[in-house]
Amino acid sequence: MRNYPLLDLRISTPRIELRSTTDELLDELAEVVRAGKTHADPPPYDDPMSFYEADPDLRVAKWLRAVWRRRGTVEPEGWRLDFVVMVDGRPVGEQALLGLDFSTLGTVSSFSWLSTDQRGHGYGHEMRAAILHLAFDGLGAKEAGSDAFVDNQASNAISRGHGYEPNGSEWATRQGEPGLLNRWRLTRDNWAQHRRDDIEVHNLEACRAYLPLS
Numbered sequence: 001m002r003n004y005p006l007l008d009l010r011i012s013t014p015r016i017e018l019r020s021t022t023d024e025l026l027d028e029l030a031e032v033v034r035a036g037k038t039h040a041d042p043p044p045y046d047d048p049m050s051f052y053e054a055d056p057d058l059r060v061a062k063w064l065r066a067v068w069r070r071r072g073t074v075e076p077e078g079w080r081l082d083f084v085v086m087v088d089g090r091p092v093g094e095q096a097l098l099g100l101d102f103s104t105l106g107t108v109s110s111f112s113w114l115s116t117d118q119r120g121h122g123y124g125h126e127m128r129a130a131i132l133h134l135a136f137d138g139l140g141a142k143e144a145g146s147d148a149f150v151d152n153q154a155s156n157a158i159s160r161g162h163g164y165e166p167n168g169s170e171w172a173t174r175q176g177e178p179g180l181l182n183r184w185r186l187t188r189d190n191w192a193q194h195r196r197d198d199i200e201v202h203n204l205e206a207c208r209a210y211l212p213l214s
Helices: 023-036 056-071 123-138 154-160 190-192 205-210
Strands: 010-012 017-019 078-087 090-099 107-113 144-150 167-173 179-188 200-202
Touching: 010 107, 010 123, 017 123, 023 078, 023 090, 078 107, 078 123, 090 123, 107 123, 123 144, 123 154, 123 200, 144 154, 144 167, 144 205, 154 179, 179 190
Parallel strands: 107 144
Antiparallel strands: 010 017, 010 200, 017 078, 078 090, 090 107, 144 179, 167 179
16 A cells, blocks of 8 residues: 555565555455454453454454554554464464554564464464564564463463563453463563574565654
């Protein structure tokens, strides 16, 4: 999109590509959401979450509205970059990077999901590597955080594998029931120990003026 460079931002690795959430890509990914392939057992998302909507069409509509709201909010106190995860040219999930008071704190966090039929192949680890490369190498982040329910073994393992350290816990609800979240913290120095040289960020320079980074 010529007039909004944030929708041209892209990160590529040897296995996946993260592309900014254009409406065309969201329309393709919507079929994964409609089919209920965002779910997991035990449930991985805290409330509120559109993926818990039982009606497939309403689930897609709520999810799209949430993405559009986030996409239009880029302020110094908070911004979020959403990406569609592509494997072999097909959309299979979503990966997001969130900055909160980034210009002051330099901290980010991440959120992601992957289609049920694509799990177990290491794509989740690859997605996290790509978004961390954007955060630290591309945007100059100082620290990254993450959280996951204690029974979300896959997400906790990904954080551990990227060098995050335990950073306490907190309670949240999922579908109205209480659940304990593990909190994780990754410093720039720890990220540098796992840094890869086969990840590329594309079209970032044109985006800098649109992001409140300093």
